[in-house]
Amino acid sequence: MPEFLDLHSRTNKVLRAVAEVAMQRHGLHLGQDHLLAVLWKEDGRTPGEIAAAVNVSTPAVVKMSGRLVDAGLITRRRDDRDNRLVRLWLTGAGRALQAPIESERRHIEKKVTEDLTQEERELLMSALAKVHRSTVALMTESP
Amino acid sequence: MPEFLDLHSRTNKVLRAVAEVAMQRHGLHLGQDHLLAVLWKEDGRTPGEIAAAVNVSTPAVVKMSGRLVDAGLITRRRDDRDNRLVRLWLTGAGRALQAPIESERRHIEKKVTEDLTQEERELLMSALAKVHRSTVALMTESP
DNA sequence: GGTCGATCGCTAACCAGTTAACGTTCAGCG
DNA sequence: CGCTGAACGTTAACTGGTTAGCGATCGACC
Numbered sequence: 001m002p003e004f005l006d007l008h009s010r011t012n013k014v015l016r017a018v019a020e021v022a023m024q025r026h027g028l029h030l031g032q033d034h035l036l037a038v039l040w041k042e043d044g045r046t047p048g049e050i051a052a053a054v055n056v057s058t059p060a061v062v063k064m065s066g067r068l069v070d071a072g073l074i075t076r077r078r079d080d081r082d083n084r085l086v087r088l089w090l091t092g093a094g095r096a097l098q099a100p101i102e103s104e105r106r107h108i109e110k111k112v113t114e115d116l117t118q119e120e121r122e123l124l125m126s127a128l129a130k131v132h133r134s135t136v137a138l139m140t141e142s143p
Numbered sequence: 144m145p146e147f148l149d150l151h152s153r154t155n156k157v158l159r160a161v162a163e164v165a166m167q168r169h170g171l172h173l174g175q176d177h178l179l180a181v182l183w184k185e186d187g188r189t190p191g192e193i194a195a196a197v198n199v200s201t202p203a204v205v206k207m208s209g210r211l212v213d214a215g216l217i218t219r220r221r222d223d224r225d226n227r228l229v230r231l232w233l234t235g236a237g238r239a240l241q242a243p244i245e246s247e248r249r250h251i252e253k254k255v256t257e258d259l260t261q262e263e264r265e266l267l268m269s270a271l272a273k274v275h276r277s278t279v280a281l282m283t284e285s286p
Numbered sequence: 287g288g289t290c291g292a293t294c295g296c297t298a299a300c301c302a303g304t305t306a307a308c309g310t311t312c313a314g315c316g
Numbered sequence: 317c318g319c320t321g322a323a324c325g326t327t328a329a330c331t332g333g334t335t336a337g338c339g340a341t342c343g344a345c346c
Contacts, residue, residue: 001248004267008154016152020331057334174303202326228311228323
């Protein structure tokens with residue numbers, strides 16, 4: 001089992017777990033905060049736009065937005081100019097989550113990188129960015 | 144959106160996507176190779192042992208092993224000494240996948256880190272290990 | 287002004303993963 | 317020797333995610 005792939009995926013798993021319990025403290029599941037973040041930045045976007053912004057498929061946004069509607073955090077309404085579009089709008093409850101969620105994520109980021117020196121942190125970011133680019137390149141050429 | 148968490152999860156996503164298509168070339172889904180890897184190392188282990196080795200819940204192993212049985216890569220048989228135990232055994236097809244899958248993963252690891260110098264690679268690994276430890280610590284103390 | 291293709295949201299059927307609850311089987315202890 | 321509690325696999329119900337395919341709507345073109 002190659003060491004980098006293994007370490008990276010194990011790290012991802014624990015990071016996800018930590019983020020999950022943090023989000024549950026606010027009644028959210030992991031990933032829902034990303035969707036809300038798009039609306040916090042600009043309300044009334046369509047599922048397709050959100051999917052593109054979050055790098056997720058449109059059906060994933062559709063399902064998740066259904067749960068967020070049930071939770072009373074957003075509402076769904078058709079665009080009256082173009083009737084095949086649907087626009088998602090934050091409710092008061094959804095908007096109220098912005099500050100606590102963002103603070104929560106900053107807290108996690110801080111705790112999780114607190115053992116790194118500033119230099120290590122920068123090298124980690126740039127190395128990870130290189131890996132990201134190489135992976136995207138590998139992905140778009142092989143199929 | 145904190146930059147490290149974001150970059151790490153985005154990197155994980157593309158890495159998963161690459162691994163997924165690579166595994167599909169051998170008729171596998173992502174994660175199934177990890178389960179098989181445990182059996183390649185030592186055949187005839189129980190779902191609980193495998194779950195612990197792969198850091199996954201037991202039900203996850205149960206479901207996945209069902210699909211691997213359907214695919215003809217493993218068989219499931221109760222232990223005759225202790226009848227509540229179930230042991231998973233590789234079939235010939237399951238054993239035959241070891242070499243190609245391991246080579247596939249090594250190839251991905253190589254391609255994905257090819258833009259890194261040796262020094263960068265080592266720093267990335269050690270930094271990631273630190274993050275991993277801090278995250279585990281954060282996880283076990285907060286709830 | 288009608289048709290035809292593109293766009294968009296959505297549903298269905300998968301996959302991996304989780305926790306909670308259930309039924310069996312075993313082992314230790316009275 | 318029986319009973320009680322622990323260990324184990326399994327099922328059910330949820331989450332996030334995927335691709336394939338359906339239906340409705342819009343826009344452009346003839």
